[in-house]
Amino acid sequence: MTTISEARAELQAKTRASQKIAEDRSEVLNSGLAANLEMPHPIFIQRGQGGYVFDADGNRYIDTSVGFGLHMLGHAHPEIKKAIQDRAEEGWMFGIHTTAQLGLANLLHEASPCAERVVFCNTGSEATMYAFRAARGFSGKEKIALFDGFYHGAHDYGMWVADPSSSRDEPRALPMGNGIPKALNDLVLLLPYRNRHAFDLIRKHRDELALVFVEGVQSSNPQSGSGEFLRELADVCRENGVLFGIDEVITGFRVAYGGAQQRFGVKPDIATYGKVLGGGLPVGGITGRADLMNCFTGLAAERGVFSGGTFSGNPLTMEAGRAMVTHLRDHPEIYQRIDAMGDRLAAAINDYCETNQIPAQMKNVGGMFHMFFQRKSVNSSRDANKVNVSAQKAFYLHALNRGVLVPGTQRAFLCAAHSDTDIDHMIDVFCTSLADVRNEGIF
Ligand SMILES: Cc1ncc(COP(=O)(O)O)c(C=O)c1O
Incomplete structure (x- = not known):
């Protein structure tokens, strides 16, 4: 002992x-x-x-830890290392569209069941922030429903925890730490996870809800039997005219090649990616229905939303991601x-x-x-x-x-x-x- x-x-x-x-x-x-x-x-x-x-x-x-879950192939995998080295030989950051982006976009498009279109950014936090923005822009509604116990990244729109004194079936959101504006609380509806009361709350708030957003598997609570809940959630959202999103930042290319969508047989309107997608370099991705994703085509587009970022889609990440995802696809x-x-x-x-x-x-x-x-x-x-x-x-x-x-x-x-x-x-x-x-x- x-x-x-x-x-x-x-x-x-x-x-x-x-x-x-x-x-x-x-x-x-x-x-x-x-x-x-x-x-x-x-x-x-x-x-x-x-x-x-x-x-x-x-x-x-x-x-x-494997890099907070992202090194699916382990550290310093030779194929990813070579992709990074080869890219570095040719320059690794241009700030203009590069040939490298299409390769990874095509892989994500094929792997993610909902991915009619793809947008890249730099972190999972950015991806979820953009997903919220796109859902708000597209639907014209402002509230986002999130689940008790969630983590969707560090931006102010996703920093909420359930007040432990609130009802289990109808949790109340409290800001996670200081610095989160109180006003944002009005834009969040906290739902109970793996609990049918969530469906009633969605029905009740359907006219205000832009998006119901859920992790493919809650990282704070990985439950193998989450599929039924996810599938029913997708149905309830569809029946009530509310967009449904799955956060695949952890689950994408991890719980199956096609993420939680493939593992549990569920198709959202929008999904966010990060981690594994970048082959170990910083990445975020938003994928989804073409009509919804169309709002990312520029502010002039119908219901256009702003997206951008100095490093978004940078060639080094794209090549590392391509090497990782290609290997996973082939094995x-x-x-x-x-x-x-x-x-x-x-x-x-x-x-x-x-x-x-x-x-x-x-x-x-x-x-x-x-x-x-x-x-x-x-x-x-x-x-x-x-x-x-x-x-x-x-x-x-x-x-x-x-x-x-x-x-x-x-x-x-x-x-x-x-x-x-x-x-x-x-x-x-x-x-x-x-x-x-x-x-x-x-x-
Ligand atoms: C489900 C989920 N969404 C979003 C994020 C945020 O990703 P990032 O740390 O790349 O900003 C994380 C990070 O762990 C996550 O687990």
Whole structure:
């Protein structure tokens, strides 16, 4: 058995270089800039290869962040590296349309079931912001419906959480942090996730709603059985004349080549992309019905909306994305493998918790997984209200000390570079770490 203080001391002893960087960093760099990678201990990554990352001290970790889910092929994949190098030889930023854009646009057009047209931008946040704008411009209505527990990026229109004191069936939106104008609250309708009351609320507000927007799989709550809810949601929106959008920023090219749309058999009016689409470089994409997407053709277009951006569609991203997506298209077996590994991992952890009466559970959709440190079963994020934060922190510290990195956001992912041996090792590390937490009486 290893105690928390032993694990912390061991980790500290082997990560002296990281510790030094952490001390120096605090003088100049706001930690928020480090993309929220809050780990139980500040570890700085020097390089990544396949399914592993190596820190500043040279320690190797099985990486379950994989760039917040985007490295489907693992770090430094040779085909993506070559695409980036080849592009760099010819110049990587022109600010004018380039030949590189069409390649990725065609791939996205073929992969995303709703993608009659494609627009590129630079991040998932930008993509969702533009999707909201297009829906407002097209419909002439202003309210956007979002789901309790969602994350759609960092812009003001999507920074809402459910007031915990509000009704579960009719959640009230509170701004996430300061700086979000109160006035924007009037433009949001918060809906309960995986809950039929959402359908009644859509019917009730249909005349104000520009868009109902939902993650293909909620990253805060990856539930494999979300398809029925999504399909019914699409029907309710259609019947009520409300546009329906799926945020595929995480799920696109991850839960299936055609994203949540393909996995769950659902077709939205508009979908947003990011992450995997850019092959590891910053990207966003908006796809959808041709008539709706037409508003992006310029302000002079009917119901035209503004879109633009210095780096949108830049050739370096386009080529990296093309290499990634082409590889995924040509190797469909990757999805079966990642699904099987994710299911095996979750089954083993859940079995261990059940057998040993440990109040924790793992939810997963294929290789996308999340641990909840509570006994109560989780259906929506409202159920994740009994989380034992001390146990959670202790668990991640032990796992990190044993060489498995789970990001502080707890949204974890497998990639094609992870092997069955890695999964065996993760099962071993997670079970041993759960046992350590329990033996120390933290559960
Ligand atoms: C579902 C979803 N939408 C949008 C975003 C925002 O993407 P980005 O971080 O590229 O701005 C994220 C980021 O994690 C996401 O998970």
